[in-house]
Amino acid sequence: MGPGFITEVDATIWENIEPYTSDLLQRELSCSGCLESLIADASELSEHVSEAGALLYIEMTCDTENEDKKVAFLTFVSQVSPKLSEFSDALNRRIVNHPSVEELPERYDLMLRAIRTDVEIFREENIPLGVRETELVTESQSITGAMTVDFNGEEMTFPQMGSFLESNDRSERESAWVAMSERRMQDHDRLSQIFDELIGIRHQMALNAGFESYTDFMFKARHRFDYTVEDCLEFHNSVESVCMPILREINQERSKGLGIGDLRPWDVNEKTGSGPDIHGRSPLRPFKTVDEMVKGLSEMFSDISEDLGGMFERLVEMDTLDLDTRKGKAPGGYQYYLEKSRVPFIFMNAAGLQSDLETMIHEAGHAFHSLYCGHLELIGERDYPIEFAEVASMSMELLTQPWWNKFYDAEEANRARRTHLEGVVFLLPWIATIDSFQHWIYANPSHTREERAQVWQSIRDRFGSEMDWGDYTDFRGLSWQQQGHLFGAPFYYIEYGIAQLGSLQLWKTQMKDPQKALDDYANAMRLGNTRTLPDLFSAADIKLGFDESHFTSLMGDVEEALSELPI
Ligand SMILES: [Zn+2]
Incomplete structure (x- = not known):
C-alpha cells in the first residue's frame, strides 16, 4: 500500500490501532513486492505510535506534578505498549519467516539483522515486567524532579542550585552542596528500593530470554553488534591510564589556584569537572534568559554554515523547544524526534550556566x-x-x-573553551565509572546495598577526583543515584x-580543514541507520576504537589545545 496506509489516527488508544495491526498480520503476501509494502506500512504505523507515545512522554516530563499527564502516559505504557510488543514480535516473525525474505534488496539487510535479534530475545512473559519497569522509572523521575531546596530564603530547583556550586565563596559552595546532598538523602531509601526492584526485574527478563546475565541480554537488546564487553573493559583501562593522569593534573592546578589543600566535594563537580574559577573571576554566565540563548545560538549556527543555521531556524519556528528550568520539570x-511530523522536540532545564549552553548545543x-536523515523513508532507516x-x-x-564569542568577551570565551575541554577529560572517567558500575551490578544481581556502596566507592577511587569527603562518605556511597x-x-x-x-576526531579534522569537518558530519548524519556503526564512523572519516594508543593520540590533542589557551 505504501504511503497513505493510515490517514489519521489517535494512536494513544489501542482500539484505534488494532485494525491496522490485524491487517498487517493477516493480509496476503503472495505478490512480488508484497513484503516490501508490508514493511513500509508497518513503518507508517510505527511513526504514528511512536509520535503518540513521544507526545505523552513530553507532556509528562514538562510537568511531572500533573497527575493527569502522568496517568495518560502510564496508561499508554500499560494498555498500548504491551499489545504493541506482542504485535511487533508477531510481525517480525512474519517478515523473517517469509519465503521471499532472502530476495529483499540490500536496503533491508540492517533492518533484518535488527529484527532477527529482536525476535531472538523476545519473550511474552517479559511484557508485564517491562510495564512494571517503566512504572518504577517514572516514579524515580518524579522523585528527583520534585527535589528542591530552600536556599537563601528561596525555593530553588537543582539546576538553579548549580550556579552556587560555581561561587567563588567556598563556604557558599559548601552550604549549597550540603543542602542539595541532604535533600537527596531524604529520598535515598526509596530510590534504592526502586533500583533493587529494577535489578531484579531486569535479571529475570534476561533469564526468561535464555541469557545468563542481563549484560548479555542488553548487548543484544541495544543492538551492540560491533563491540563487546571486552571492548568496554579495554575502554575502562585506557581511561585509567590515559585520562586519569591529566585529570589529576587539572585538579592539582585547581587546588593550587584556589589556594586550598585537599579538594572537597564542593570544589569540583565530579562528573563535569566544573567548579569555581581558579583565578577568582566570577562564574561564566553566557545568557540570562532562554530567549537570549536561542537568539545567540541562531546567530552562531548561521555564522557557522547556511545548513546548520537553516536547521536551527526551523527548530525555533516550529516552536518545539521547552528549555527553562522550573519546579516539577x-x-x-x-x-525527541516526532517521527510522524518529522519534527525534533528539545527539552532541557536552562538556568543560565555555561553547562546549559553546552547542553543546548x-x-x-x-x-x-x-x-539530516529525515528524508529516509522508513523508520528503520532513520x-x-x-x-x-x-x-x-x-x-x-x-x-x-x-564561535562562542557570541556569548562572551574574548577572555570569557577562552575560559568557556577551557572549561569544556577539561569537561571532556572528566567525562570519560565518569563514563567509565557508570559503565563499570553497571557491568558489576548486573553480573552480581543479588548484591546487598552495602556491597553496592563499597563497589561504587572503589570504582570512584579508580576514576574519580581525589578529595576529602570528611563526614560525607555516606553521600559518596549513594552518589550513583544522581545518574538517571x-x-x-x-x-x-x-x-x-x-x-x-x-x-574528538571530527574536531581534529576541523583544526586542519573546517569545511571538511562540516561535510564529514553532514555526510555521515544523512545516512541515518543505513550503515553499520563502523561504516558510519568511516563515512565521517573517523575511526571506531577503544585502545590505549587511540586514546593517547586524542587526549594529546586535548592537552595541546588546553596548553594553548590563555589561562
Ligand atoms: Zn545526547
Whole structure:
C-alpha cells in the first residue's frame, strides 16, 4: 500500500490501532513486492505510535506534578505498549519467516539483522515486567524532579542550585552542596528500593530470554553488534591510564589556584569537572534568559554554515523547544524526534550556566541529525545507532567552540573553551565509572546495598577526583543515584564514550580543514541507520576504537589545545 496506509489516527488508544495491526498480520503476501509494502506500512504505523507515545512522554516530563499527564502516559505504557510488543514480535516473525525474505534488496539487510535479534530475545512473559519497569522509572523521575531546596530564603530547583556550586565563596559552595546532598538523602531509601526492584526485574527478563546475565541480554537488546564487553573493559583501562593522569593534573592546578589543600566535594563537580574559577573571576554566565540563548545560538549556527543555521531556524519556528528550568520539570535534557511530523522536540532545564549552553548545543546536534536523515523513508532507516547519535551531539559541542564569542568577551570565551575541554577529560572517567558500575551490578544481581556502596566507592577511587569527603562518605556511597540513566536507560552510557572519541576526531579534522569537518558530519548524519556503526564512523572519516594508543593520540590533542589557551 505504501504511503497513505493510515490517514489519521489517535494512536494513544489501542482500539484505534488494532485494525491496522490485524491487517498487517493477516493480509496476503503472495505478490512480488508484497513484503516490501508490508514493511513500509508497518513503518507508517510505527511513526504514528511512536509520535503518540513521544507526545505523552513530553507532556509528562514538562510537568511531572500533573497527575493527569502522568496517568495518560502510564496508561499508554500499560494498555498500548504491551499489545504493541506482542504485535511487533508477531510481525517480525512474519517478515523473517517469509519465503521471499532472502530476495529483499540490500536496503533491508540492517533492518533484518535488527529484527532477527529482536525476535531472538523476545519473550511474552517479559511484557508485564517491562510495564512494571517503566512504572518504577517514572516514579524515580518524579522523585528527583520534585527535589528542591530552600536556599537563601528561596525555593530553588537543582539546576538553579548549580550556579552556587560555581561561587567563588567556598563556604557558599559548601552550604549549597550540603543542602542539595541532604535533600537527596531524604529520598535515598526509596530510590534504592526502586533500583533493587529494577535489578531484579531486569535479571529475570534476561533469564526468561535464555541469557545468563542481563549484560548479555542488553548487548543484544541495544543492538551492540560491533563491540563487546571486552571492548568496554579495554575502554575502562585506557581511561585509567590515559585520562586519569591529566585529570589529576587539572585538579592539582585547581587546588593550587584556589589556594586550598585537599579538594572537597564542593570544589569540583565530579562528573563535569566544573567548579569555581581558579583565578577568582566570577562564574561564566553566557545568557540570562532562554530567549537570549536561542537568539545567540541562531546567530552562531548561521555564522557557522547556511545548513546548520537553516536547521536551527526551523527548530525555533516550529516552536518545539521547552528549555527553562522550573519546579516539577523532569531533570536533564533530551531531544525527541516526532517521527510522524518529522519534527525534533528539545527539552532541557536552562538556568543560565555555561553547562546549559553546552547542553543546548548538544541537543541541537541531535536535532540536526534527525533533520539530516529525515528524508529516509522508513523508520528503520532513520533509527540511527545511539553511539552515532551522540557523535552528532557531542561533536557539535566541540565544533561550535570557535564561535562562542557570541556569548562572551574574548577572555570569557577562552575560559568557556577551557572549561569544556577539561569537561571532556572528566567525562570519560565518569563514563567509565557508570559503565563499570553497571557491568558489576548486573553480573552480581543479588548484591546487598552495602556491597553496592563499597563497589561504587572503589570504582570512584579508580576514576574519580581525589578529595576529602570528611563526614560525607555516606553521600559518596549513594552518589550513583544522581545518574538517571542507571534507572531509566540501563547500560546506556558507554555510547557517550564511543561518541566522544569520534567527536574528538571530527574536531581534529576541523583544526586542519573546517569545511571538511562540516561535510564529514553532514555526510555521515544523512545516512541515518543505513550503515553499520563502523561504516558510519568511516563515512565521517573517523575511526571506531577503544585502545590505549587511540586514546593517547586524542587526549594529546586535548592537552595541546588546553596548553594553548590563555589561562
Ligand atoms: Zn545526547
